[in-house]
Amino acid sequence: MRASEWLTIAYFAYLSIIALLRPAMAWRWRALIAAASVIALLFVPFALPPGPSRERLRDWLPAGYLLAGYWLSGLYFTAFETRFSSTSRVRS
Numbered sequence: 001m002r003a004s005e006w007l008t009i010a011y012f013a014y015l016s017i018i019a020l021l022r023p024a025m026a027w028r029w030r031a032l033i034a035a036a037s038v039i040a041l042l043f044v045p046f047a048l049p050p051g052p053s054r055e056r057l058r059d060w061l062p063a064g065y066l067l068a069g070y071w072l073s074g075l076y077f078t079a080f081e082t083r084f085s086s087t088s089r090v091r092s
Helices: 003-021 029-047 052-074
Strands: none
Touching (some): 003 029, 003 052, 029 052
16 A cells, blocks of 8 residues: 555544544544545555556545545544634734
8 A cells, every 4th residue: 555545544534533532523434534534545445456556546546635634634623612713812
């Protein structure tokens, strides 16, 4: 497996663990989406027949992994944290 595939697996596994361990994460389906992504990622390189088209697809798959990881991490947003906002405090 390529380095990009290992990094993606690690990232999706990390998101799965966060969703399962944090009590504020009420929607456990986030963990299921991340776990399904990891499983799909493990089988994509091996499901395709060997050849140049397989290698080209594997070259472009990291772009899809990036978008999926970005979308999935956006689902973890629950509320804006006002105590870290520079606009929440007015200094004179």
